[in-house]
Amino acid sequence: GAGVSQSPSNKVTEKGKDVELRCDPISGHTALYWYRQRLGQGLEFLIYFQGNSAPDKSGLPSDRFSAERTGESVSTLTIQRTQQEDSAVYLCASSLVTGATYEQYFGPGTRLTVT
Amino acid sequence: LAKTTQPISMDSYEGQEVNITCSHNNIATNDYITWYQQFPSQGPRFIIQGYKTKVTNEVASLFIPADRKSSTLSLPRVSLSDTAVYYCLVVMDSNYQLIWGAGTKLIIKP
Numbered sequence: 314g315a316g317v318s319q320s321p322s323n324k325v326t327e328k329g330k331d332v333e334l335r336c337d338p339i340s341g342h343t344a345l346y347w348y349r350q351r352l353g354q355g356l357e358f359l360i361y362f363q364g365n366s367a368p369d370k371s372g373l374p375s376d377r378f379s380a381e382r383t384g385e386s387v388s389t390l391t392i393q394r395t396q397q398e399d400s401a402v403y404l405c406a407s408s409l410v411t412g413a414t415y416e417q418y419f420g421p422g423t424r425l426t427v428t
Numbered sequence: 429l430a431k432t433t434q435p436i437s438m439d440s441y442e443g444q445e446v447n448i449t450c451s452h453n454n455i456a457t458n459d460y461i462t463w464y465q466q467f468p469s470q471g472p473r474f475i476i477q478g479y480k481t482k483v484t485n486e487v488a489s490l491f492i493p494a495d496r497k498s499s500t501l502s503l504p505r506v507s508l509s510d511t512a513v514y515y516c517l518v519v520m521d522s523n524y525q526l527i528w529g530a531g532t533k534l535i536i537k538p
Contacts, residue, residue, distance in 0.1 A: 410524065
């Protein structure tokens with residue numbers, strides 16, 4: 314089947330505008346993760362959804378960041394009042410959480426540029 | 429809380445075996461160790477996971493000593509296409525919290 318998809322692939326926005334990034338996980342994957350990766354840097358965990366449990370929002374850097382997921386389907390990451398330091402690639406990953414495997418499947422990312 | 433530490437960069441040559449070690453001193457009993465590979469402009473790709481001793485698949489081996497305070501990803505007979513960033517990740521089984529390493533940039537030379 315299809316892998317994790319993300320849209321848009323690239324987004325250029327002006328400082329102060331809101332942006333919404335979309336992630337379509339692999340069908341049947343109960344877990345969904347959002348990460349931020351700045352140029353040349355490692356992965357920065359943002360938020361984790363697992364089924365109908367309350368999401369783990371411990372990685373969100375400020376209250377300008379929020380994310381939603383309906384059931385085990387699409388997720389959207391919203392950044393309000395964007396700042397230049399929000400420029401990065403935003404990666405989404407999904408996984409089965411079975412206790413037997415911890416493999417995450419990553420999407421291609423959305424490259425966000427705030428001008 | 430577990431913290432993962434790995435070398436920033438490594439160089440090797442085609443045909444060599446490459447070993448990348450990650451330290452995770454505070455790993456808990458039920459935590460798992462996984463490794464990912466990332467090429468430029470792509471999302472990371474899962475390579476291997478393990479809990480203890482040795483795990484081998486078609487692309488790599490993972491060695492985990494008895495104390496589990498470190499793990500070593502072994503890539504046999506590397507080629508130029510193995511040039512990438514390799515991430516160590518500890519998955520906390522209790523709550524699925526993720527402890528990512530900062531990544532090791534591996535450069536393979538001809």
